[in-house]
Amino acid sequence: MLRVSWENTGNPILDRLGRQFVERVARYARGGSYEKRLERFRKYVKFLCFLAERFAPEDIRNIQPRHVAAFARHLKEQGRSGRTILYYFSIIRWWHRQIPWRKYELPENKILLELEARLDDKRFCEEIKNNCRCKKFRRGIQKSLGSA
DSSP states (O other): OOOOOOOOOSOHHHHHHHHHIIIIIGGGOOSSOHHHHHHHHHHHHHHHHHHHHHTOOSOGGGOOHHHHHHHHHHHHHTTOOHHHHHHHHHHHHHHHHHSTTOSBOOOOHHHHHHHHHTTTOHHHHHHHHHHTBOHHHHHHHHHHHTOO
């Protein structure tokens, strides 16, 4: 069990995401040493800060591949190396797998990098989003559309 808590920042969106992350995910995460999980936690909080500022999702379960791709673009604009970006991908993917009832899976790095290059292409973003929707949510959408 990771012993972390969320301190309010004054940003209501970031605070909501941070509390959800700590209460639903971080405290119950298993895998690796305590120090490694703590390091991953700190890096993921940087991603959450970007997410709150740029996209303002309501729920941590709504994180999509385009959010990760936009973060990669942000890191490139800051002059971060490709290796650093791939390291962040691995951290984001590791925490994302820990999120219960997440709505989207994250695709492989090659697709995330292609998505980062084509973020302005709405059709491509939607295609990736639909392909990465978790199966349990796909079934629910098909039932509601009457095609199941």
